[in-house]
Amino acid sequence: MATIEQPASLEEKLAECMDIDGAMAAAVIDEMSGMALATVGKLNGGADIDLAAAGNTEVMRAELKMLKHVGLGDDVEDILITLGEWYELLRPLTDASGKGMFVYVALDRRRANLALARIKLREVEAQLAL
Template sequence: MPGMDECLSEAMAMPGALVAGLVDWTSGLALGALGGADPQEREAAAADAAEVVRAVAESPTFTAAGPGATGPEVPLEDVIVTSATAYHLVRFVDTAFDSRLFLYVRLDRATANLALARMVLRDLAERLVLA
């Protein structure tokens, strides 16, 4: 995918970025990943994030258009999971083909800026689609 390496490098350049990846949430496989102590850590992060994404994306609670709505589902934008030491941020990548991709970033909670990270991932996801 053109631009993937550049987008992942930009994600890793964010303050507090520890791991970044582009993941197929159907399989849980990372199409590309940077950061982390070793490749197994990146693969485990991709698989774990994919499980969370599948649970959220397949739940009508999170995708329903609202009370009384009869129209189509509302597309998800991002998922944020926080722990005592990290933010885990997922941004869905909308593509022209029927893909199920997302950008994943694990951020050090002490040094990261969550609002900035959300904006950066939004822009990166849009650029991936255009690339």
């Protein structure tokens, strides 16, 4: 009897972000509520990933609002935030089922390669469907 392959869970797909060099934590975040739907990993210094999710929701909202007001007619591919010890990457989900959601990845700045991180995040995001 053939087995039916079950689709990967959101957490399993998100865990692929942890394959990015320097990855510390990742989350899928609902832009409307600011709530993390799934998380993996831990932030340096014991920072609260759920609080980071809520805060970065404001960043995403502000960028989307600015694009609308300026009338650029373009979409956000990703947003990079550079901190003293880490990078934060935000990437909206492009699948119709993920509208209003984005992926957040925190990277250790000493170990991360931003170009490779963006490529891997794009690959993971393309496979996420809610």
